[in-house]
Amino acid sequence: MPPDSSDFDDKLPTQGRLSRFRKLAGLSAQLGADVLKNGAKRLVGEEPELLSKAAAEKLVATLGELKGAAMKLGQAVSMDTELLSPEVRQVIARLQNEAPPMPYEVVARVLREELGDTPEALFREFDRQPLAAASLGQVHRAVMHDGRPVAVKVQYPGIAETLSGDMDNLGLVVKTISKASRLTDGTAYFRELREEMLLETDYLREAELCTGFARTVAPLPELKVPAVIPERTTGRVLTLELLVGRTLKDWVVSEPSASERFRVARLLILAIYGPFFLHGEMQADPHPGNFMVLEDGRLGLLDFGSVKRFTPRFVDANRSMFLHAVRLESMDVLGLSREVGFTWELPDAETIALIQEILHIAGRPMRSTPYDYASCTITRDMKLHFGRNAARFLKVRPPAEAVMFFRSTGGLAQNLRLIAARGDFRGVFQEVAALL
Numbered sequence: 091m092p093p094d095s096s097d098f099d100d101k102l103p104t105q106g107r108l109s110r111f112r113k114l115a116g117l118s119a120q121l122g123a124d125v126l127k128n129g130a131k132r133l134v135g136e137e138p139e140l141l142s143k144a145a146a147e148k149l150v151a152t153l154g155e156l157k158g159a160a161m162k163l164g165q166a167v168s169m170d171t172e173l174l175s176p177e178v179r180q181v182i183a184r185l186q187n188e189a190p191p192m193p194y195e196v197v198a199r200v201l202r203e204e205l206g207d208t209p210e211a212l213f214r215e216f217d218r219q220p221l222a223a224a225s226l227g228q229v230h231r232a233v234m235h236d237g238r239p240v241a242v243k244v245q246y247p248g249i250a251e252t253l254s255g256d257m258d259n260l261g262l263v264v265k266t267i268s269k270a271s272r273l274t275d276g277t278a279y280f281r282e283l284r285e286e287m288l289l290e291t292d293y294l295r296e297a298e299l300c301t302g303f304a305r306t307v308a309p310l311p312e313l314k315v316p317a318v319i320p321e322r323t324t325g326r327v328l329t330l331e332l333l334v335g336r337t338l339k340d341w342v343v344s345e346p347s348a349s350e351r352f353r354v355a356r357l358l359i360l361a362i363y364g365p366f367f368l369h370g371e372m373q374a375d376p377h378p379g380n381f382m383v384l385e386d387g388r389l390g391l392l393d394f395g396s397v398k399r400f401t402p403r404f405v406d407a408n409r410s411m412f413l414h415a416v417r418l419e420s421m422d423v424l425g426l427s428r429e430v431g432f433t434w435e436l437p438d439a440e441t442i443a444l445i446q447e448i449l450h451i452a453g454r455p456m457r458s459t460p461y462d463y464a465s466c467t468i469t470r471d472m473k474l475h476f477g478r479n480a481a482r483f484l485k486v487r488p489p490a491e492a493v494m495f496f497r498s499t500g501g502l503a504q505n506l507r508l509i510a511a512r513g514d515f516r517g518v519f520q521e522v523a524a525l526l
Contacts, residue, residue, distance in 0.1 A: 199247075213232040227326075238331070240329050242322065299394040300318050303365065334385050337383075342378070355509045355511035361373065367405070367408075367409050374396045415456050416519050424442060447475055451475065455515040459516040460515075463507055464510035
């Protein structure tokens with residue numbers, strides 16, 4: 091007699107706000123102990139780290155089980171080279187595609203509900219063990235009846251409702267903070283993030299975005315977007331051409347040569363800025379599990395649920411700023427910022443100083459060559475700039491769509507720091523400019 095599906099509930103994302111809150115509260119207690127321990131280290135003059143390895147393991151286990159928005163947060167944390175030691179970051183990086191998998195019986199149930207038959211009938215081969223297990227679903231290798239190898243992404247049952255609940259909980263926090271502050275209102279930015287994240291649970295939409303993104307990167311043949319298999323794709327199952335290679339996080343630890351590091355770093359820059367400047371689109375969830383160094387040398391792009399399409403005004407103004415920066419030209423900072431959609435409640439001179447410093451920090455690889463991302467301090471210096479001027483920045487409001495832009499470009503900066511390449515990056519940004 092086959093096991094009842096309820097036997098597998100402990101392998102699925104934890105349901106219910108209260109249950110998820112309890113698990114996060116237990117995690118907070120573990121991390122709190124680390125904070126006390128690090129405080130003691132400071133008292134005796136030792137250098138503390140943000141997390142111990144034990145706390146990182148607890149973080150991975152809890153967020154991996156919760157999946158959804160909680161796991162996405164862990165993925166973002168794992169990319170921050172300034173906050174975590176390499177050892178701890180390697181532990182947390184497992185959240186990028188190694189969450190605890192759901193059992194095969196549940197996978198088979200979802201496929202039957204969505205596609206009307208068993209995995210064995212739908213595919214000539216279907217691996218029971220997942221290739222990757224992530225925040226919203228897990229991926230299985232399979233072979234179509236005509237021999238094509240494919241990757242089948244199966245959504246966790248109930249994850250759409252779980253994600254919605256997570257975002258509602260976060261929304262209450264944002265709303266409370268916004269009401270308590272007379273300087274800023276974060277609800278519009280949170281609403282943008284919430285809407286984009288909830289859309290990621292629609293795999294038919296992701297299939298459409300994937301097909302569109304393939305057209306977008308067509309002028310960049312060194313990038314590869316997998317083809318969609320429409321007859322095996324529904325709202326909760328997405329079947330794509332299987333790309334063969336190593337995810338960026340696995341490739342980095344293989345000790346690639348200096349020339350290979352530069353080559354892949356160049357492709358990452360092209361993958362983020364090329365589609366944005368050419369067609370106003372960005373892969374807005376750029377953690378290292380979403381890129382693959384293919385066996386033929388190309389850079390494979392994965393996960394298209396978070397592709398963001400920007401307004402023409404936003405793209406045009408950013409394109410002008412980028413071209414001025416690459417050409418080392420002066421620019422009308424306030425005028426272009428208004429075109430992007432920024433508003434502010436500061437004297438113009440103060441606003442100019444704040445934005446010019448951002449552009450100066452972010453533009454370092456465009457001004458000097460060679461540039462060494464192994465010793466890059468852009469992320470750290472940007473945080474320091476925001477920290478020193480926090481009260482002023484609360485009076486400068488970017489447009490809501492900038493949330494996804496900063497998510498993408500910030501992730502790119504973290505990935506380049508992770509790769510630690512050195513070379514003529516000014517030439518790479520000039521190459522991007524030549525596309526325009």
